[in-house]
Each structure stands twice: as structure tokens, then as C-alpha cells.
Amino acid sequence: MCRAPREIRVCRVEIPGEGNAILLSPGQPAEDGIEYYGDGFDKGQCGVKIAKVKETHDGLFKCSVATTDSRQEITASLNIIVARAPTDINLVVKDFHTGGTSFVKGQKIIVSCKAPFGRPAANISIYLDNDLLEEDKSMLYNEYRNHMQQTDVKNVTRTLDWSDNGKMIRCVANHIALEKPLETSMLLNVEFPPQPQSTFERFGYVIGRRGTVNITVYANPKPNFTWRIGNMEILEGHADETNRLQTSTAFDIGNGGWSLILSINDVQKSDTEKEYTLEARNNLGSNVYHVVLSTSSEPAGFDLDAGSIIGIVVGVMVLVLIIFLVIFARATGRWCFAARRRGDEETADGVGAGSEAHITPSDEDEEDHEDPRIIDEKVPQGGQENPIHASTEYVNGRTDIKDAKKDEKTDTPV
Numbered sequence: 182m183c184r185a186p187r188e189i190r191v192c193r194v195e196i197p198g199e200g201n202a203i204l205l206s207p208g209q210p211a212e213d214g215i216e217y218y219g220d221g222f223d224k225g226q227c228g229v230k231i232a233k234v235k236e237t238h239d240g241l242f243k244c245s246v247a248t249t250d251s252r253q254e255i256t257a258s259l260n261i262i263v264a265r266a267p268t269d270i271n272l273v274v275k276d277f278h279t280g281g282t283s284f285v286k287g288q289k290i291i292v293s294c295k296a297p298f299g300r301p302a303a304n305i306s307i308y309l310d311n312d313l314l315e316e317d318k319s320m321l322y323n324e325y326r327n328h329m330q331q332t333d334v335k336n337v338t339r340t341l342d343w344s345d346n347g348k349m350i351r352c353v354a355n356h357i358a359l360e361k362p363l364e365t366s367m368l369l370n371v372e373f374p375p376q377p378q379s380t381f382e383r384f385g386y387v388i389g390r391r392g393t394v395n396i397t398v399y400a401n402p403k404p405n406f407t408w409r410i411g412n413m414e415i416l417e418g419h420a421d422e423t424n425r426l427q428t429s430t431a432f433d434i435g436n437g438g439w440s441l442i443l444s445i446n447d448v449q450k451s452d453t454e455k456e457y458t459l460e461a462r463n464n465l466g467s468n469v470y471h472v473v474l475s476t477s478s479e480p481a482g483f484d485l486d487a488g489s490i491i492g493i494v495v496g497v498m499v500l501v502l503i504i505f506l507v508i509f510a511r512a513t514g515r516w517c518f519a520a521r522r523r524g525d526e527e528t529a530d531g532v533g534a535g536s537e538a539h540i541t542p543s544d545e546d547e548e549d550h551e552d553p554r555i556i557d558e559k560v561p562q563g564g565q566e567n568p569i570h571a572s573t574e575y576v577n578g579r580t581d582i583k584d585a586k587k588d589e590k591t592d593t594p595v
């Protein structure tokens with residue numbers, strides 16, 4: 182659609198792939214599915230409606246109009262893209278420097294994914310299994326021939342690790358003209374020497390019973406394995422002279438993993454005291470693995486994961502905090518210890534008052550041996566009885582008060 186600011190009298194369009202220019206006007210019948218589109222010349226509109234778009238219509242569209250007050254045409258253009266799905270998808274993986282197709286640990290590779298003849302360019306993604314490979318350097322090549330895009334290529338690089346072995350490199354191309362994405366893949370084969378591991382600890386062996394030792398080693402290609410038990414050397418798949426110790430051949434568990442089994446008939450105490458090693462060797466290197474056997478059961482918490490360790494640490498910290506708060510509350514008489522502290526204070530006060538109440542002389546003492554110090558408190562001047570008992574100072578052993586009262590004169594009632 183082309184629009185002019187004033188009424189027009191001529192509408193001419195050039196459609197890629199249709200040869201000559203086409204004059205259009207309102208009410209004109211369609212020809213080859215092409216007809217005028219718009220609200221009329223008086224509105225300054227010059228548009229075209231195409232019933233069936235062809236691939237050849239991709240390219241530069243032009244429209245020219247002449248207004249009623251001008252003898253010259255005004256021209257505008259627009260690039261029209263007719264979507265076309267890529268015809269295929271190709272994946273190439275090679276060494277970044279040499280272009281070789283065999284890979285080892287630590288090698289840098291370049292992964293190229295090509296979805297040719299897509300229009301517009303296909304959206305290409307490269308994955309290692311389900312992980313999207315982030316490109317540190319990618320290039321999108323668009324080659325044109327006769328105004329048609331020929332090739333789309335995306336490149337990513339990666340430095341290989343031994344754990345990449347056995348993973349799938351996937352190339353996925355999405356396009357507006359595709360009902361579902363195009364996809365291709367390749368299994369990655371990475372060679373690496375036997376990988377180091379910590380000492381293998383195996384528990385729970387019973388004296389007099391059969392025991393087995395399971396070991397998994399990672400290497401590619403398959404290494405040769407040799408067991409060394411004390412002074413004995415046993416190749417994989419063989420047994421010792423007594424046939425009491427037997428070794429299996431390595432079993433391929435995939436992705437460069439090899440499982441081996443050492444069987445011990447009638448485990449003896451001396452078996453748990455021997456030194457066990459397993460040597461693995463391939464053309465890229467070798468490694469020696471140490472094995473320790475024990476008749477003890479596997480200790481609780483053995484081989485804890487990170488979540489368990491964090492839980493234990495948090496639990497210990499909470500326990501320490503609770504103990505600290507209990508000690509603090511008890512020492513300061515707070516929270517649940519507040520009532521107990523008040524009771525202790527009342528008891529302490531009651532010790533003095535109670536001891537005064539218990540100093541009650543017998544009848545004989547009242548008649549013959551009345552304590553003048555008590556009488557002095559009970560009978561003040563005027564002969565009136567004083568209900569106040571002996572002071573807490575006397576009861577609590579204040580000797581200075583007692584000595585002072587010894588020198589006081591007492592009035593004995595007649």
C-alpha cells in the first residue's frame with residue numbers, strides 16, 4: 182500500500198517476478214490474482230492485493246502515483262520477503278586448529294551448524310545434550326545469489342572435558358515456514374586417560390563369608406586393568422593361584438565408565454589388613470586406585486552430601502543458642518525463671534521472719550529463764566505487750582547487735 186497526501190489519478194506497481202509494471206484502479210477486475218487494494222484514488226491510496234503469493238515475489242516492490250495537480254509521478258519502494266524454509270540442516274564438528282575429527286580431553290573444537298536456503302535466516306541453536314552452548318565467537322554467513330539467501334551457518338567453540346564424552350551435540354533450526362524445527366545430532370567421542378579418584382572404602386565384610394569389591398573407573402579408550410593385592414598381581418578376568426580371589430573383566434557402563442568386580446571367597450581377617458590397588462592404563466596415560474576393606478559397618482553419616490552437612494551445622498548452632506538463652510534467663514531471672522526468682526526471694530525473706538516465730542520459749546523458760554532480750558522487745562515502757570518478735574538482725578547472727586544488747590538494762594516486770 183502506497184499513500185499520497187492528495188487525490189491521485191495514476192496508480193502503478195512493480196511486483197518482483199511479474200515482469201512489467203501494472204496499472205491498477207478501483208473496480209478493475211483481478212488478473213492472475215492481482216487487483217487494486219485501497220479506499221480509492223480520492224483518498225490518495227494505491228495498493229495491491231495478491232491472491233496467491235509466489236516465491237518469485239520476494240524482492241523489491243515499487244509503487245508510483247501521480248496526483249491530480251501534478252504531471253510527475255511519485256515513487257516509493259519496499260523490500261518484500263517471502264518466507265522459505267531451509268532445505269536441510271548439517272552439523273560439522275572439528276578441531277579448532279587442525280580441522281581433525283578425533284578429540285581428546287582439553288582440546289578446543291568448533292561446532293558448525295548449517296541450515297541452507299532459508300529465507301529469512303533460520304534461527305539456529307547448538308546444544309550439548311540439553312545445555313545451550315553459549316558462543317564466545319559466532320558467525321552468521323548470508324550468501325546471496327540472484328537476491329536469494331543461500332546459506333545460514335552458526336559456529337560455536339568449546340574446550341572439551343572428559344565428562345563431555347558420550348554426550349550428544351544437537352543442532353536445531355527454527356523457521357517461520359517450518360511446521361516443526363529441523364534437527365540433527367552427533368555423538369561426541371572424547372578420549373582421555375584414566376581419571377583420578379579418592380581412595381575406595383568398602384565396609385561390612387563378614388569373616389568366613391564371600392565378599393565382593395565393586396570399582397568404577399573412567400577412561401576412554403578402554404584401559405588394561407591389573408589388581409595388586411599384597412604381593413600378588415592379578416590381571417582382569419583372572420584369579421589367584423588358590424582361586425580364592427577372582428577378578429572380572431571390565432564391563433562398559435557407557436560414557437567412558439568401566440565397572441570391575443573383585444570377588445573374595447571366605448573373607449579372612451588378613452584380607453582386611455592387605456593393601457589393594459588397581460592400575461588402569463591406556464594409550465593416553467595411567468592411574469592407580471587404592472582400596473580399603475573393613476569388617477566394620479559403614480559409619481553413620483558416611484559420605485554425607487552437602488545438604489546433610491549444612492543441616493547438621495545449623496542444628497548444632499540452634500542447640501548452642503538455646504543453651505545460651507536458658508543460662509542467661511536463669512541467671513537474670515527472666516521469662517520462665519521470673520516466678521521462680523520471686524519465690525526464692527520470698528523464701529529468703531521468710532527465713533528471717535520464720536526463725537523469729539520459732540523462738541518460742543517453753544512454759545518453764547517463760548517462768549524461770551525468760552530471755553531479757555526478748556522481754557525487752559515484748560514489754561516496752563508502759564507495761565503494754567508488744568507483738569513484735571525479735572529482730573531479724575538478732576536471728577541472723579548479727580553479733581554486734583547481740584553484744585550491744587547484753588549491756589542494756591532490762592526492766593523486769595514485778
